[in-house]
Amino acid sequence: MNKFRLLDLFCGAGGAAMGYHRAGFEVVGVDIKPQPHYPFEFFQKDWHDALMTLGPLFDVIHASPPCQHYTVGKHIHNSGDRHPDLVALVRDALKQWQGQHRKPWVIENVPGAPLWSPVVLCGTMFGLKVFRHRLFESNPPLEQPTHGIHDGSTGAKDGYSTRARGRNGYICVAGHNFIREEAAEAMGIDWMKSRHELAQAIPPAYCEFIGKQLMRVLMKEAH
Template sequence: MRALDLFCCAGGATKGLQRAGFHVTGVDIAQQPRYCGDAFYQADALTFPLDGFDFIWASPPCQKYTAAAPLQKKHHPDLIAPIRQRLMASGTPYVIENVPGAPLIDPFTLCGLTFGLNVKRHRLFEATFPVLTHPCPKGHPGDWLIVFGWSALRRSRGAGTGPKKDRGKTKGHSVPHAEACEAMGIDWMNRRELSESIPPAYSEFIGRAAASHIQEQRRLAA
């Protein structure tokens, strides 16, 4: 099956879709020398042809919606609405991924800790097919990492452990890039690319659900 990854960057979502059995074509407005997919086009996701694919993944830039840089939001366009319009018109099963706070329709959330990763990395997903999800670990316990910008921090929630005065507090300590990569399940990106990525475990999980949905639709149509 063929998948299209729009706004692909270096291919965090692409890698997971490949693991789910898709041949993946990536599209990004910028050249991506470390893109890991099967084919790549430097092009505008809002005009790239959508025909010929079984599944489409779209990750519009998140700066418009992120809480990390609220003063910069007005300088970034809202690309979710126009890309959704294109995807709906295509009739192809799709997913739109973005950060908490993004205006997605009936989204579900994935958490890295649910997948055994050492990052929380909450992301929202709007899908046109069923995806059976699992809740986050209660309280997000442990010393997991936060990956953002050019940095990665180790964050301790302190939930229910240690001196009572420290419980529930947070602390941050910088960690090496290699450790951040390991936490995300990614070994081919630089710091900037990593900060813009999702763990491949997310897209593999969703990609398997997409593949099952596509196969079932084909069976019913036969």
């Protein structure tokens, strides 16, 4: 049986992609910017154009639209309005795609993003040394793991980031105030080469967790 295929929109350097790969998917990435360290097949392309032209060839669509509009940092740097608010546009496009093809989709973003009934994932759920809360909205229901009390310090009320060094070794992977090697180890990433790539990435463990659930849905529908 051929592998199920997943199209990774707004893919960045491939944090989500590696998780889906580990869950068993064949992954293809799309980003408007070059991503020389993306670990799988990659197309430099507009997300909507890619969804319309490539989407029918895939079993799942994952989208991580730019998060800067919703981040805590926008309040500090007054930069949020300079970044696009794409979540609603992406959701509408994915729902249209799903209506045509009857297949799963996922939107990932940060706390504060207007996702509908999202699952919240945290690095502590996977034994990682980052909190790095991320939200996941999906058309098939997803499991919500237990979110325990954090054992480190946090630099934001909603847990978006942690201070550069928490009391128990938790680190912040945001901006440029971190050591690349430490951040890569904390997030479980060994192929990204720059702090910028890491600051924009999510730990692969998150989408491995999501991907295994999607795989079960697809396997059930295939039989």
